[in-house]
């Protein structure tokens with residue numbers, strides 16, 4: 001199960017609670033759940049109501065979730081997240097500009113309060129370029145968040161370096177215009193990612209750490225533009241992650257959203273030749289396509305995101321060829337039980353009734 005932001009953490013603590021535990025327990029039939037992205041500090045936040053992974057209350061809340069999933073025989077990893085420039089001053093603890101590799105503003109939106117105090121999609125503010133000491137501090141926040149995830153009872157951790165967030169803002173030659181050790185060459189642009197990953201490995205050991213990347217060919221997406229030398233950049237990153245012995249990389253094929261161009265099978269096959277860990281692929285999977293890709297050796301795991309929203313028993317439905325229920329778009333991020341824990345499992349209901 002892919003990480004899915006659902007904006008239902010308790011307020012104002014950003015701590016998970018019993019509702020989130022029920023939601024994840026309903027989905028424990030997944031081979032592995034990657035929990036929704038969790039900010040590693042308050043400044044890492046880019047959306048209201050997303051959970052954190054840095055406070056005692058958040059750790060206690062996540063413990064409810066991991067216990068509930070384990071009680072159902074499931075496995076769950078945490079996803080560690082820093083939004084970087086996908087944020088606004090109003091979401092920052094001190095009203096400062098959000099952090100990034102440069103001062104280039106993202107062309108998309110974050111989730112913040114509007115003028116009437118209601119949560120709304122709002123333009124991102126112009127970021128500030130992090131100093132080298134600040135980068136070192138954030139690496140320590142990754143280490144701390146990894147420790148929190150361990151205390152909370154997760155089975156491992158995924159580092160989120162995809163979808164236009166902070167680590168990718170350093171990888172991108174379009175966003176990153178630095179001239180120090182974190183910009184310029186491909187190696188420099190991958191430096192922050194590798195430092196964050198090493199910090200997380202220091203807590204968990206490499207065999208419990210995976211990394212999510214979204215290699216994307218040039219083209220504009222909200223919050224996330226492709227860059228010309230993406231192929232070399234990502235192959236370098238994946239080679240370096242292999243040298244750190246991370247257990248898997250999860251590549252998000254960006255064609256899932258906005259019909260954007262993304263990497264093709266030839267890129268995946270090249271990744272297979274340079275990376276010995278497990279390979280997960282995400283984006284637009286059906287049961288049939290997943291079986292084809294795994295049988296063809298393209299990937300080891302196929303990751304399902306949106307189908308899990310309305311189908312808590314997705315693996316069972318695929319296994320039994322039961323038609324999938326459709327999610328209500330209006331309640332994806334809306335908070336509360338509706339459109340979250342009220343999608344029934346197919347068992348006991350006529351096939352396809354949902």
Ligand SMILES: Cc1cc2nc3c(=O)[nH]c(=O)nc-3n(C[C@H](O)[C@H](O)[C@H](O)COP(=O)(O)O)c2cc1C
Nearest residue numbers: 002003004005036037256282283284285304305306
């Ligand atoms: C509602 C929603 C929330 C998402 N939240 C996250 C997230 O927290 N972290 C992440 O890496 N990707 C996130 N994604 C991307 C998904 O993990 C997944 O890669 C994408 O939906 C494509 O897979 P699918 O076609 O199976 O849905 C989100 C996508 C959706 C639709």
